[in-house]
Amino acid sequence: MELYVIKIGGNVIDNSENLHHFLKDFSALKGYKILVHGGGKIATDLSHSMGIEPKLVDGRRITDIETLRVVTMVYAGLINKNIVAQLQRYSCNAIGLTGADANLIKATKRPVKDIDYGFVGDLSDTSVDEEKLSTLLKSGIVPVFSAITHDGEGQLLNTNADTIASALAVALSSLYEVSLVYCFEKKGVLLDVDDDLSVLREINTAEFKKLKEDNVIAGGMLPKLHNAFQAIEKGVTEVYIGKSDELQLLGKESFGTRLFA
């Protein structure tokens, strides 16, 4: 059985037209699917209006208790439930979740070494309860995850949405043929960053090594691809990197860049 795990970020969430377009296409997508969303500017805006300034240590963002409250409100409340209501409108039977719900994603608070990142949750290979998630999927439910997890001891934690999407995809690859889809602002991996038409249609592991050696891939793209190929190594069938407004092409024509073993 096939399963899509699709991640959207700020560039979709912050633009209500983009978001509606995406959610309509997501609803139309056949088969098992999971949506993971990040935060976007709304959390930053809310923090500002509450007089909370972003905490940075050595340039790294810190999730202090005030920030955790804000992201829990914005990610798990405002954004998540509005996405669910929109999906229901399109007859997609969504349920909005955090990792705490049904204990689906249990994280560990990041240990304090040089920097105390605060209430940030890291994931391991056993973080996701894929059996319980599969039960939900098979009952016709479409899980919509915000980027909040918990430690199992009553503490909510802020966790990177890309990491959550990848962990879900890897864990569920023991039960499904998983396609992991990252939506971002470009049409895919570009050979020439200034040319939107220079999308690489496919890259396999060997080609990725070659492209890295030849320094063809732009700096910002490298960690994304590295993480994608790690997920593939751990069992995910394929990873797509593409633009949210082309989601209707997924599974039909070519969507973004397809990465595979």
Added chain:
Amino acid sequence: MELYVIKIGGNVIDNSENLHHFLKDFSALKGYKILVHGGGKIATDLSHSMGIEPKLVDGRRITDIETLRVVTMVYAGLINKNIVAQLQRYSCNAIGLTGADANLIKATKRPVKDIDYGFVGDLSDTSVDEEKLSTLLKSGIVPVFSAITHDGEGQLLNTNADTIASALAVALSSLYEVSLVYCFEKKGVLLDVDDDLSVLREINTAEFKKLKEDNVIAGGMLPKLHNAFQAIEKGVTEVYIGKSDELQLLGKESFGTRLFA
């Protein structure tokens, strides 16, 4: 099969000690159960810190779009997910929900007559999808509802938590023997409002009529009891009205005031 539908309000939520005590007892409660929670002072405090003043028309509270955003953040995000994380800590397999999730509670935006209440959702006899809820319950999940519903057209709505608890109890009474439990600040229905020991242990429909005629029941309590007996008339087995910190007595000794047909 027995099912508890338990509602808590501000007096539990606003006091973290009360809340933890309650959630521990709730976790220990055997059998099928659903928790419904209201808002409390946190939403008011957040509105203040964001510079949003409560909108009142003719003394009635109005849910404008700004207020809806705040209650969605606070009820469905902050409060709901913290409750879920606490319950998971006590091995209670909670999932935090709004009415939009899995389309479990579909409401109608209150029609504008003399007053435009804004984004307030009213419930009808067909609002709750009891079959889908029952599937969740039977898979071992404990639903935790915040007081947010939707209209099925993509719009979230603010709905009274007492009303949600009652609608859930009535709808599920076709499948379960439902005990509806309202937690409030007193130990139960008091014969003498100034005497906490004057709790009426039981009231049936006939006795309620008599008590009303004799003007024995304090004014503020009357609508609560009226709604409770309406739920009983519609199929709910019994309604308890009592204090959250005595929940451990529920189903064992006498908890609060028991209302029945």
